[in-house]
Every structure is written in structure tokens, then in C-alpha cells.
Amino acid sequence: MLYQESSYNNISGNNVYQNSNYGIYIPPGCNGNLLYLNNLSWNLNQAEDYSNSLWYKDFIGNFWSDYQGKDINDDGIGDNFYDVPPEGGSTDNYPIWWDAPKISIISPSVDTFEHNPFFEISVDEGIADSCWYSLDNGLTNISSTGLTGYINETEWFTKPDGLIEIIFYVNDSRGYLGQTEVQIVKELNIPDITIVTPAVNEEFGSPPPDFSITIHDLSPIAACWYTIDNGIHTYNFTGLSATINADAWNNAPEGVVNLTIYVMDDLGQIGSERITVLKNVPNIPTESPNIGGYNVVFLIGAMTVIVSFILIKRKK
Ligand SMILES: [Ca+2]
Numbered sequence: 001m002l003y004q005e006s007s008y009n010n011i012s013g014n015n016v017y018q019n020s021n022y023g024i025y026i027p028p029g030c031n032g033n034l035l036y037l038n039n040l041s042w043n044l045n046q047a048e049d050y051s052n053s054l055w056y057k058d059f060i061g062n063f064w065s066d067y068q069g070k071d072i073n074d075d076g077i078g079d080n081f082y083d084v085p086p087e088g089g090s091t092d093n094y095p096i097w098w099d100a101p102k103i104s105i106i107s108p109s110v111d112t113f114e115h116n117p118f119f120e121i122s123v124d125e126g127i128a129d130s131c132w133y134s135l136d137n138g139l140t141n142i143s144s145t146g147l148t149g150y151i152n153e154t155e156w157f158t159k160p161d162g163l164i165e166i167i168f169y170v171n172d173s174r175g176y177l178g179q180t181e182v183q184i185v186k187e188l189n190i191p192d193i194t195i196v197t198p199a200v201n202e203e204f205g206s207p208p209p210d211f212s213i214t215i216h217d218l219s220p221i222a223a224c225w226y227t228i229d230n231g232i233h234t235y236n237f238t239g240l241s242a243t244i245n246a247d248a249w250n251n252a253p254e255g256v257v258n259l260t261i262y263v264m265d266d267l268g269q270i271g272s273e274r275i276t277v278l279k280n281v282p283n284i285p286t287e288s289p290n291i292g293g294y295n296v297v298f299l300i301g302a303m304t305v306i307v308s309f310i311l312i313k314r315k316k
Pocket residue numbers: 070071072073074075076077078079
């Protein structure tokens with residue numbers, strides 16, 4: 001479209017596209033032209049305006065396919081003006097524009113998870129209308145009521161261990177779609193137990209030994225227990241240390257005692273670790289044994305006196 005010596009025109013509602021030269025050319029001296037609601041798309045030169053025309057009316061300008069700005073607040077108008085060439089001079093202050101939401105993932109971050117992780121999406125540009133995600137590249141879409149939540153448990157535990165790409169989608173009120181993805185690792189792990197104390201084959205007397213452990217697991221721990229008689233009796237404990245049950249220790253035979261510790265995570269996966277310790281209760285009498293209510297030492301002493309007395313008497 002070429003306007004020469006043409007002044008005080010309203011130019012609106014035109015589709016001006018794919019011109020190999022100028023979309024709209026306004027030479028100098030064309031005063032008071034008003035251009036709005038025109039679609040200027042893919043022209044080699046969208047427009048050139050040497051007459052400082054007005055390129056918008058009542059907060060509506062024109063659509064420019066080469067607009068470089070954004071409509072972050074989704075009001076249908078680009079948030080920055082469009083500078084109609086030549087540089088400076090006229091501007092379209094209300095370019096018609098709409099763009100897809102831009103989103104980013106606050107969580108999960110790149111990590112290994114056993115349970116279905118918590119997610120949080122941030123909409124950095126645009127206004128979210130609906131949100132969903134997929135664990136299988138869009139084959140199964142799981143809708144979310146908001147921008148945060150837990151990844152669907154069923155879908156999560158359906159996936160085998162390994163790398164999982166979660167793609168999040170957010171669309172706006174016009175159905176423009178923003179998406180982004182994160183790759184995390186799913187790994188079901190049984191609790192890994194390390195026995196810190198006692199040492200292997202450490203010797204203990206009659207007071208039952210203490211033990212302490214560390215546990216590595218990605219899930220909360222649901223239960224801990226141990227046995228020293230190969231599972232005939234088991235004893236629960238909480239935390240990372242305990243003292244072996246006194247009755248169990250008393251009943252254990254002298255010599256090698258197997259202490260086996262079990263830890264179960266909240267997915268029901270059980271890890272165990274075993275250590276041998278030695279039970280050696282020394283046989284030291286704490287007082288002299290009594291015979292028939294008499295003190296043996298006293299009796300022996302008395303008998304020695306009597307025998308000595310008899311021997312002395314015989315010698316005489
Ligand atoms: Ca806007």
C-alpha cells in the first residue's frame with residue numbers, strides 16, 4: 001500500500017502481508033493519517049512512515065508480525081510500543097499482540113527421587129488458565145488443579161526406575177501453550193544400613209551391648225527392629241541406636257551372637273545388616289558359697305583349728 005499526498009485518512013481493517021517491498025509506505029507531507037487494526041505480516045518492509053502518522057486509536061494499534069515485545073499481562077496489547085520505521089518518529093503504542101505463557105520449574109530440581117516428588121511451577125509471563133503435566137512425553141496428560149502439588153502417585157509408581165522427564169504445560173485463556181521440562185531419576189531403594197557400633201567380634205559381658213547405626217534411604221523410615229536369635233524374638237527400636245534387650249542377651253548362649261538389624265522404609269522395603277559379637281560372661285563368685293546355712297570359710301577355718309588341736313593333742 002502506498003500513500004502519496006494523502007492526508008487525513010482513516011486506514012483500518014486491512015490485511016497487509018507478504019509484500020516484497022513495503023507493506024505501508026507513507027511519504028512526507030501526508031498529514032493526519034490514522035492507522036489502526038491493520039494486520040501487517042511478513043512484508044519485507046512492514047511500514048515506513050515519514051509523516052508521523054498516528055498508528056493507534058483508543059488503546060488499539062495494529063498487528064505487527066515482527067513485533068519483538070511481549071504481552072505479559074495478557075491484555076492483548078504488546079507491553080512495549082512498536083517503532084514504525086524509520087527509527088524515531090511515529091510509534092504504534094498499542095500493538096496488537098498475544099503470546100504464550102512462559103513457565104519455569106521451581107521444583108522438582110534435577111535429583112533422584114523414590115517417592116512421587118512435589119512440584120511447583122512458576123508462570124513468568126502470561127496468565128495461567130490451566131496446567132497439566134506428562135511423564136511420557138505427552139502420551140498421558142495429568143491435569144493439575146493448580147501450579148503446585150505432588151506428581152500423580154499411580155503414574156509415578158507405574159514408571160520403571162531410571163530417568164523420567166516431566167513435561168509441564170500451562171495454557172492461557174486463548175489456549176496458547178507454554179511448556180518446560182525437567183529430567184529426574186526415579187529409584188526405589190531398600191534402606192542401606194551401616195552398623196557403627198559395636199565392632200565385629202567385640203566382646204561383651206553380662207550387661208547387654210548397645211548398638212548404633214546409620215541409615216541411607218530416600219524415603220521416610222517406617223520401622224526398625226533387631227534379633228539376636230535369628231528371628232525367633234524380634235525387638236523394635238526407634239532412632240539410630242538402642243541397647244539389646246536384657247532378657248534376650250541373658251538367654252543368648254556364650255560365644256558368637258548374631259545381631260541382625262532390620263530397617264523398613266514407608267514403601268515397605270526392608271534392608272538388613274548383620275554383625276557378630278562375642279558373649280563372654282566371666283564366672284566370678286561375688287560371695288562365698290554357703291553350705292547348709294554355714295559360711296564355708298568359717299567352717300573350713302573352724303575345722304582347721306579343730307584338726308590342728310587334735311594333731312597337737314596326739315603328739316603329746
Ligand atoms: Ca499487554
